[in-house]
Amino acid sequence: MDDAYERVVELAKRRGFFWQAYEIYGGVGGLYVMGPLGVAMRRRLEELWRSMFIRRHGFAEIDAPALGPYKVFKASGHVDNFKDPVAECLRCGRKFRADHLLGEAGIAAGEGMPPEELQRLLNEGHVKCPECGASEWRVSQFLTMFETRMGPYSEDVGFLRPETAQGIFTEFRRIYEVTRERLPLGVAQLGRGFRNEISPRQAMIRLREFNMMELEFFMDPEQPCPYLDEVSDDVLPVLTEEVAERGGEDLLNVRVGDALDRGVIRNGCLAYFMAISLRFVGALGIPRDRQRFHGKPAHERAHYSAQTFDHEVVVPGFGWLEVAGLAYRTDYDLRSHSEASGKDLSVSVKLPEPELVRKVRWRVRSVEELKRAAGDRWKDVMRIVAESDDPPRDIAALGLSMEGLPVVREEVEERANVRRFYPHVVEPSYGVERLMLAALSWAYGVREGRAVISLPPYLAPVQVAVFPLVSRDGLDDRARRLADALSARFDVMYDADGSIGRRYARADEAGVPYAITVDYKTLEDGTVTLRYRDTWEQERLPEDGLADKLNGLLRPPP
């Protein structure tokens, strides 16, 4: 492993893309700050995502709270499942992620291994504590959601969301209504996720607080994916679940259509979003042949997923990095929240023609008989039979026995005009900071000993630099006016400090794709030089057409 990764992190810190937060207090693991260049680059990344995933499909975007009450994350399965194994050193009390300790000691530990097993491996492997050198361990499960109290009562536990998705599922009913009750329905959300990592170390990769771009795509599981035609000839690089399971690395390069036919991908819209994901990540400047979709075997998948592919890319000097997860969540989430909240999140679609549907119905055979059997509670029983979805349970709750009651269960066939179901969900979910790190790593180059950040122009935080050749004879005023005029449409850097060569170098390092210099000739004929970051070539052109020229150069892919 070379130092490419460290060089990118160093440059990001020095030029203000991002750095570890609270440095003056010694820093806090897993918390990062986006500096001025980082914020601007992130905004462009988000715009590209919005245009490729949201706008072109006419999807909705919402913004839900980062805080949620206990019952939401209990229902979603996170309280029970969102855990990492923590190993505590029995001598010094320090805590580490058990699987990471084993990994560093060269002992294989599969994802999802129970704590007792990890503890046995640590103790029998005599794995040393990195802090004190002892090798006696106790392993337990650690809930990696941040917990807090909402309001003044200690029992009102809340959590910071580990994914933005739950804020879409819990609000599904209202979103479905305000978007006029149609499927498929895409609902996107851009926002913070939180994960209480046990001991985060790698810069911008294992973060306690991070930005996500998530899309929950709700669909009728009986309908084909409406967008498939557009991508069915796209070729996806897939590390299949089977190959991944046995530790292999061989990629299957497979057409979207074939992947579906052969069952490599089990849902059409999942395949569609994988194809779009490949295009999107490619548009960030990350080569297609350095990307893959890593199929997760069942025991490594999140609790809600029927199929998951991690979208991974090679980060120079680091290796494979997961930048997105594409999951087929089925109806797990809407069903869970319906059951936990008692509010029905299913939808109904009109059938082309009525269908016969088998239904269970409960009936009182004879009211007279019921009066004799149930005494003065016969009216309660009548009400239960009419309203309850489980009469035996509710009758038992009254303290009555079903035996001897004239209450019968019947199966009937009914003609139904609508079909009710929980929409199924496909989710592409991106980690913003990881995408930024990957894009910066691929953009990082060295030319004549100096760093040049060759981000695609539509991702560059500063779009154009304006320099006066020298700061006198009115060149600076003229350049300043040009910079101000361009600021109405672009993110502009004006720089008059030091030699023109040093200013070009500074702009290259900040990834500015185009630099304009105002010189003495400008005063004569109104032309300026336009210099290209990636070729260092210059051309002379009139000030007038500059804005339109730049607009064309900065346009993202269609």
Add this chain to the structure above:
Amino acid sequence: MDDAYERVVELAKRRGFFWQAYEIYGGVGGLYVMGPLGVAMRRRLEELWRSMFIRRHGFAEIDAPALGPYKVFKASGHVDNFKDPVAECLRCGRKFRADHLLGEAGIAAGEGMPPEELQRLLNEGHVKCPECGASEWRVSQFLTMFETRMGPYSEDVGFLRPETAQGIFTEFRRIYEVTRERLPLGVAQLGRGFRNEISPRQAMIRLREFNMMELEFFMDPEQPCPYLDEVSDDVLPVLTEEVAERGGEDLLNVRVGDALDRGVIRNGCLAYFMAISLRFVGALGIPRDRQRFHGKPAHERAHYSAQTFDHEVVVPGFGWLEVAGLAYRTDYDLRSHSEASGKDLSVSVKLPEPELVRKVRWRVRSVEELKRAAGDRWKDVMRIVAESDDPPRDIAALGLSMEGLPVVREEVEERANVRRFYPHVVEPSYGVERLMLAALSWAYGVREGRAVISLPPYLAPVQVAVFPLVSRDGLDDRARRLADALSARFDVMYDADGSIGRRYARADEAGVPYAITVDYKTLEDGTVTLRYRDTWEQERLPEDGLADKLNGLLRPPP
């Protein structure tokens, strides 16, 4: 009070601007969801803020974590000061904000009144518990930051930030470096703030999680504000501290220049940002004569502030609402974090000519004498005198007495080429949700019995609606193509459901300023009708020039 406020909240919910979060679980007080229209409107509001406060001054924008460690909020003063008085009913145990209970009972309670005093007022006033009717109370202080644990150790306490500002102050050193060490320096941040309200009730006003737009403007307190000329004739509506203190409501309408001369506003840049704030809030469609700057008397100001004006606006059906705070924070924050972290956050500026500066210096009068007096610790004393900023303290810490030591304190004059100081800070800070609520309230109108949301066009979530007159004869295809083409530059709503009248009504209610209808004439001559939301007037014009026309109509104020 009429029901204007409730009607706006109802429309916001029905059309998907915003609604209370987690409704299916009974809702959680103080947590709201921004729906599709809300997210889009918020983005435009943020862009307007960015253009008026950030871009035109060339300021920087960063994005820091919402989580921070205990010591950051201890140093900032929040751990000690960010508290509300909570009254607990001694019979049923329910808790309420003590000052709100008193207010509802018609008993005056000043901001900042100690808990014992509030408790006495509640008990002597026999204020009844809204829950159980008892009237025995215990009042204590409640820390209104959300507290959590960061990582697996219970002692690692962290908080969710109550303001984004601290993430700028703690990172000041690095931001100052990457922006090339210049003052004044504006650093903006847009993001979530959190406040653990005791019992939040009013929709979108008292939130536990909210969005802020904050600007920290760092300046040399000895320099005049460089932007003042632009606004010195602007007239500000001020409720002065003195008038506010004695409960008055009379406004002083005062020129910015006069307000500074007369000491009504105590800092030039504070006055400048107040003038910009008036323009900004006016650009949201809130009339100037329904705005005021409410000067806060010393005991009502936050702990860091030397002067604060709340920017308040009238919300129809609600009354005065604070939408921003403009505070002169002096050097409180940088000084506090310097002292707490041990890292110097002061800056130095070069003096035009060297100045004489008085300094305190410690000196050892005679080394021989010191050896006799301090024995084998004489070297330690030498080192302390050379390095310590408080030699008597550190010598005492060695266990030695200053008495009898040949260590002397001298005052000397030195020529200094630079001046070191902590930059002073002026902060305009906006509550995004409150601005949205206020803007929607003023935009809300009724015409012929139907709601019309007349937001300024540049704030409208959906910018243009496209309708086919009927969904046949190719009109729908033609309209759909037009909508797709316009989508490249605008946020477009395509709607083909129901009568054209119903579609206009739906668009009016969503605040869409322009609606285009494709009809049979379009097929003949390529013209469409453009209908204006606020006048219901229509004009006929060619499809070709539409995009440029809309672009002009949607442009924000310069």
